[in-house]
Amino acid sequence: MTLVVHLLPRSMAIALLACATLILTPLVATADLGPASRLVPSAELVGKGRLTFFGFRIFDAELYAPEGIYATGKPFALKLTYLRRFTGEAIADRSVDEIRRQGFGNEAKLAAWSEAMRGIFPNVTPGQSITGVRDASGRTVFYSGNRRLGTIADPEFTRRFFAIWLGTNTQDPDLRARLTGITR
Numbered sequence: 001m002t003l004v005v006h007l008l009p010r011s012m013a014i015a016l017l018a019c020a021t022l023i024l025t026p027l028v029a030t031a032d033l034g035p036a037s038r039l040v041p042s043a044e045l046v047g048k049g050r051l052t053f054f055g056f057r058i059f060d061a062e063l064y065a066p067e068g069i070y071a072t073g074k075p076f077a078l079k080l081t082y083l084r085r086f087t088g089e090a091i092a093d094r095s096v097d098e099i100r101r102q103g104f105g106n107e108a109k110l111a112a113w114s115e116a117m118r119g120i121f122p123n124v125t126p127g128q129s130i131t132g133v134r135d136a137s138g139r140t141v142f143y144s145g146n147r148r149l150g151t152i153a154d155p156e157f158t159r160r161f162f163a164i165w166l167g168t169n170t171q172d173p174d175l176r177a178r179l180t181g182i183t184r
Helices: 002-007 010-024 034-038 088-101 107-120 155-166 173-180
Strands: 043-053 056-066 076-082 129-134 140-144 147-152
Touching: 034 129, 034 140, 043 173, 056 173, 076 155, 088 107, 088 155, 107 147, 107 155, 129 155, 140 155, 147 155, 155 173
Parallel strands: none
Antiparallel strands: 043 056, 056 076, 076 129, 129 140, 140 147
16 A cells, blocks of 8 residues: 555545545444433443334434443443333333332332432433433433433432343343343
8 A cells, every 4th residue: 555655646645545544444333422421431332222012113222331331330321212202201100110020129219219200201202312321320310312301319220220121131132132232
């Protein structure tokens, strides 16, 4: 390549090197998380997938983590882009049902978490996203676009909430595999 570059006019050589650099540079999906990206430094896409239920498209999910490496005890962001209309109340209720289905039975905590989520989750229409972020201290911070919706500071909530999609007892192991890159 050096020989070819020396034989070309300078402007063509620069253009050729720029094209080669673009071709040889690996493409990395960086996060478009808005203000949530402050809580997940160097966020890159880990994986993505779609949840369907009896053929109905529910949401598209994207998991972001520093340098694209997901670890349960480190910061990460899970962005759900809804493909149907849902009330915030329905999203909160479904979240509680899934946490309960995974074996968590502390009804007092579930009631408190339900109330907190009902106060945080907005009604969504197709194309709207809610991003849940596990921050460095184990809290969950929720965003919709550039707007911070609220925080639930209980690390146990954080573990159990994200386990709905990312835990070993998830109802959709194929989605978990696509999000985390873990093969089954």
